[in-house]
Amino acid sequence: MTAPFYITTPIYYVNASPHLGHTYTTIATDVARRYHNMKGVETFMLTGTDEHGDKIVKAAEKNEQSPREYADRISALFRDLWPQLNIRPDHFIRTTDSDHIAVVVGILRKIYDNGDIYYSEYEGMYCYDCERFFNERELMDGKCPDHGKPPEIIRESNYFFRMSRYQQWLIDTLHDNPDMIRPERYRNEVLSFLKEPLEDLCISRPKSRLQWGITLPFDDRYVTYVWFDALINYISALEYPDGEKFRKFWPHSHHVVAKDILKPHGIYWPTMLRAAGIDTYKHLLVHGYWNVEDSKMSKSLGNVVDPVYLKQTYSTDAIRYFLMREMVFGLDSSFSEPSIINRINSDLANDLGNLFSRVLGMFHKYFKGTVPPFDPDAETDFQLDLKADARSTAAAFSAAMENFEFHKGLSAVWEYISKMNKYVDITAPWELAKKKEAAGQLAAVIRNLLEGLRVVSGLIYPVMPETAATMQKHLGLDPEKPFYLLEEIKKWPKIPDNASLPKGISLFPRIDPETILRTETTGGGDPFGIEAVSVPPIKEQIGFDDFSAIDLRAAKVIHAEKVPKADKLLKLEIDLGDHRRTVVAGIAKFYKPEELVGKSVVMLANLKPARLMGVESKGMLLAAVEKSACSVAVLDRDMPPGTPLM
Numbered sequence: 001m002t003a004p005f006y007i008t009t010p011i012y013y014v015n016a017s018p019h020l021g022h023t024y025t026t027i028a029t030d031v032a033r034r035y036h037n038m039k040g041v042e043t044f045m046l047t048g049t050d051e052h053g054d055k056i057v058k059a060a061e062k063n064e065q066s067p068r069e070y071a072d073r074i075s076a077l078f079r080d081l082w083p084q085l086n087i088r089p090d091h092f093i094r095t096t097d098s099d100h101i102a103v104v105v106g107i108l109r110k111i112y113d114n115g116d117i118y119y120s121e122y123e124g125m126y127c128y129d130c131e132r133f134f135n136e137r138e139l140m141d142g143k144c145p146d147h148g149k150p151p152e153i154i155r156e157s158n159y160f161f162r163m164s165r166y167q168q169w170l171i172d173t174l175h176d177n178p179d180m181i182r183p184e185r186y187r188n189e190v191l192s193f194l195k196e197p198l199e200d201l202c203i204s205r206p207k208s209r210l211q212w213g214i215t216l217p218f219d220d221r222y223v224t225y226v227w228f229d230a231l232i233n234y235i236s237a238l239e240y241p242d243g244e245k246f247r248k249f250w251p252h253s254h255h256v257v258a259k260d261i262l263k264p265h266g267i268y269w270p271t272m273l274r275a276a277g278i279d280t281y282k283h284l285l286v287h288g289y290w291n292v293e294d295s296k297m298s299k300s301l302g303n304v305v306d307p308v309y310l311k312q313t314y315s316t317d318a319i320r321y322f323l324m325r326e327m328v329f330g331l332d333s334s335f336s337e338p339s340i341i342n343r344i345n346s347d348l349a350n351d352l353g354n355l356f357s358r359v360l361g362m363f364h365k366y367f368k369g370t371v372p373p374f375d376p377d378a379e380t381d382f383q384l385d386l387k388a389d390a391r392s393t394a395a396a397f398s399a400a401m402e403n404f405e406f407h408k409g410l411s412a413v414w415e416y417i418s419k420m421n422k423y424v425d426i427t428a429p430w431e432l433a434k435k436k437e438a439a440g441q442l443a444a445v446i447r448n449l450l451e452g453l454r455v456v457s458g459l460i461y462p463v464m465p466e467t468a469a470t471m472q473k474h475l476g477l478d479p480e481k482p483f484y485l486l487e488e489i490k491k492w493p494k495i496p497d498n499a500s501l502p503k504g505i506s507l508f509p510r511i512d513p514e515t516i517l518r519t520e521t522t523g524g525g526d527p528f529g530i531e532a533v534s535v536p537p538i539k540e541q542i543g544f545d546d547f548s549a550i551d552l553r554a555a556k557v558i559h560a561e562k563v564p565k566a567d568k569l570l571k572l573e574i575d576l577g578d579h580r581r582t583v584v585a586g587i588a589k590f591y592k593p594e595e596l597v598g599k600s601v602v603m604l605a606n607l608k609p610a611r612l613m614g615v616e617s618k619g620m621l622l623a624a625v626e627k628s629a630c631s632v633a634v635l636d637r638d639m640p641p642g643t644p645l646m
């Protein structure tokens, strides 16, 4: 029997809403899991949120919420996002879950009792944003490489994990298991780090400095360091130590992370496991960054892309395809909307979509919707053998997917699609249809093309499950049945003879970049794009009913950033009490983004959404505007966001 498959994403900090970077990792994890389902393997996928630590306390304070309320709210944003992108984890863990806390406490106690946790005074360079100590070597020009700030010197007594004791063991393990960390460049990075003596890891924070954490079972003046807590999620979710799930899945564990958290996963985690007497994980899969104009997409740089906007604009499958096709797993990739549109138009609309409608169009024209019976002796060798090519495509696809080389898996499928398009050109069914004696050949050609489309629909399943099901339905197969099993996909023929098929549809309409990337003025429009007339005459009188159709609300600006390539526009994240929205306002010439954050503003909440420079704006801020000045209307006293204005 094939071994089960356990796959995890990092658990994401709740100090920021989910963005495209988190989305990529989670989709890649879902794709790998679906691919293993195609092999008929039992799988378990885990994701969740990392909720303790200083970062979260600071973010909660900024939002005027308690850490608990704040963590509840942001964690729900992550949990609710994944199903919208067709990702269905088996478990969503939160580090504030009591089961998780109990496992962390148990492991701390175990390692402490073994003598691998000790108490000592320490003076070191601490980066508050990373929540960890740095050594000289790790700094860049004396500054934290991730946050660009010099660390602060801190002197305090703390508990330390004797990580140094496991240095040689880790080096040996990485040598004995050359594919434990993949791609190889990251294994090498960890090994090169291990060339220097490994320092012990400070694993506590005094409660005088931080309370939002798990109390150490052997000293209640301290909470545990957030990474010591977080990493343990991978086994607490499996109900370590006694859970059946732990026994079944842990030996087949795959952690997917980006390179930012290589060190905790490549060094802290295996040594922690070793010290706790637990076998180490099987594989660590490390990918690169999504960059925007050469900088890592991240909340702190304010250049994040909203996955919900992408899904609404381009469809879930298109986004999943773009992310998996565009990034070479392990390397950085550059994000831009024109590159999504390009991929959709060329790969999805042109190559796949055209082939699908072309083949189904001919099939309906020549066979009136009834599948011609498969004839194994029919002459179909028109320089291209779709059946043999399907086999080799499935093999190339599998080899790539096993290795997390999603882009390669997809390009193997797209090579097959282009062979099929060529097959249509070579066989020219429209010519065969003209000759009576070619009826058998015409049937064989169309039947081969239908089978080829079926293979394509099966192979795209892990990346584009909705498109796969739509194609299957139009090919006369029941999408509820396990059509995605690799073994089934490879069989030829599979479509029932004489099945009657529904008419084809357009899978991916072409996108006109103009409609998405340029300002639209339908719907809400940009009020500030209109030239303001100085002291315009008062408009016609209205009744109270007319006024009450306008829904004005007190709102708070949570975040503001410039809209790239639009010098007038600011993108604002607005709190309306029970939800948040994005609003685009044409006030960038008058306000710096940071001037607006925290302001209690007045918002027209029931304005129809409008798209401005590709960003969907839901509502409008009120402001006094004239040509060279603008003043946003703010409330004289702080009111809870969402309060109606009368």
Ligand code: MSP
Pocket: 009, 010, 011, 012, 013, 014, 020, 021, 022, 024, 025, 050, 230, 231, 232, 233, 256, 257, 258, 259, 260, 261, 288, 289, 290, 291, 296, 297, 298
């Ligand atoms: N909480 C820790 C992880 C603990 S796991 C035991 C953490 N959280 S995080 O919210 O900062 O998430 C980091 C992860 O988000 C990255 O490793 C990656 O999976 C994803 N990404 C965040 N930004 C990204 C890019 N710009 N590009 C690609 N992935 C990115 O670290």
